[in-house]
Amino acid sequence: MKKSLLTVFAIIFVTFAFAQQSRCPRPLSSAEFNQKKQLLTGNNEGRKLQAAIRLSQESCLTTNQVKDIAMLFNDEYSRLDYTEKAYATVFDPENYYEVYDVFTKFSMAIRLYDFLNGKNTSTPVNPITPVNPVNGEYPNYNYPDFASYSGTKNCGYPISDVTFEASLRGIKGQNEANKLNLLRQFVQNNCLATSQVMKVASLLSSEVNRLDVLRTAYEHIYDVNNYSSANQVFQTKANQDQFMAFLNGNGSTNPVNPTNPTVCKVEDAEFNNVLVAIRRESNIYNKFNITKNITRNYNCFSIDQVRTLVKDFSIESYKLDMAKYLYDYTNPAERRQYFMVGNEFSFSSTRTNLSNFLATKGN
Structure with missing residues (x-):
């Protein structure tokens, strides 16, 4: 079924892509491309996304080169954001259907397909300008700052605000049930700051669902010692108490201060x-x-x-x-x-x- 749908996508896509002229005169040679690609590695996800989009705007890339860069991202939403931006200047748009292969989730390939069919003449977007939330979109909590944080960490470094907002863009309009499932996946697949998880939780109406997301996110929190600040997302004392009990180790397999920590090992x-x-x-x-x-x-x-x-x-x-x-x-x-x-x-x-x-x- 998946192969059949992708075949249909490819036929439709090639139909309009062939009608377009190349948006750049000469693609980078393999040596030039590998040199520039090398500069992208080693960055965190957010910086890598910004640098990759900038490279696509400043250089002429083929579809295969876009695919290679997209594979540098761990996050599917970063791949989607990059491949959407890169299409505007790709050398061979008639081959762009091959980019669908970079996604492990079929739903992400569908999103790129929808984007290409609706915005195939789009102009590049400035990658340096963060996708900021609308004023008032997130509650006025006292968000902790992680910039100078040096305490306990459960992951490498939080994703950038650009990647954060781009990742949530397609989730915010979902109903509560779908939103919960998507947000749980999001917090499991990314390194996040406490402030970011607080914003994620605020997108849910149910406090029970907010508690679920906060518990799920714990293993992927950068500034662990700030995590108690996330208690602000609850208005009811019962949920506040449950969250604090989770942090103190009651009912948690990964408490902040575990008295009987489990051995970290894959048998x-x-x-x-x-x-x-x-x-x-x-x-x-x-x-x-x-x-x-x-x-x-x-x-x-x-x-x-x-x-x-x-x-x-x-x-x-x-x-x-x-x-x-x-x-x-x-x-x-x-x-x-x-x-x-x-x-x-x-x-x-x-x-x-x-x-x-x-x-x-x-x-």
């Missing part, structure tokens, strides 16, 4: 099951996406397990991208040894790239 038997599922796929592109989809359900891979996953890819660029992706899903106690993952690379330039990436993570 060998479970890891072997992961490998079996991944190794069933021979196409390296599909294998890369499958690996990401499976591993995002874990937070405690050991360095040796990460090395095994990285080594499973035969192409150096995929090894590097996978190594960067898995960092946030590695046992925090072992992350200081993450440089050892570089032993799986064939080229010193790739090891340097990983080292630069780790420097942005504080390693």
Whole structure:
């Protein structure tokens, strides 16, 4: 069914794309492109998105080059935002239907398709200008500042305001049930600041649903010691008490100050099951996406397990991208040894790239 729909999309898309002239005279050569692409790696998701959009506006890229850049993003919404912006100046718009392949979720491919059919003559959008919420869209809470935060962290660094707003754009108009499901996925797949999660929770009408989202988001909070500030999203004392009980460890598997913390570990038997599922796929592109989809359900891979996953890819660029992706899903106690993952690379330039990436993570 999915293949049939994508075939229909492709036929319709090519019909109007062929009628357009190339929007730029000469695409970047492979050497030029690889050099510019290298500059994008190592940034956090928000900065990477801004830099990628700027590159698409300032350079002439082919559809395949746009696909390569889109794959640098971990977040599906960042991929969507980038591919929408990049279309305005792509060299070969008649081939742009191939970009659908960068999405692991079919719904995201549908969104790009809808965008292209409704806005195929759009002009580039300034990527530096953040997508700011309408005045009054978020409640006037006392949002904690994470810029100089140095306490306990559950993830690398929060996504930028640009990515945050772009990600929520398609969620805000949903009904409560759909909104809850989408927001739960969003907070599970991104590193967020307490202030951002407070804004996310405020989009829900039900305080029970707000509590659900706050609990779900905990493992992906950057400024953990500020998380009690999220209590402001509740008006009823019962929900305030439940949230504080969660933070104090009552009913929480991941409390702020756990008295009996669970061991952060992916058991060998479970890891072997992961490998079996991944190794069933021979196409390296599909294998890369499958690996990401499976591993995002874990937070405690050991360095040796990460090395095994990285080594499973035969192409150096995929090894590097996978190594960067898995960092946030590695046992925090072992992350200081993450440089050892570089032993799986064939080229010193790739090891340097990983080292630069780790420097942005504080390693």
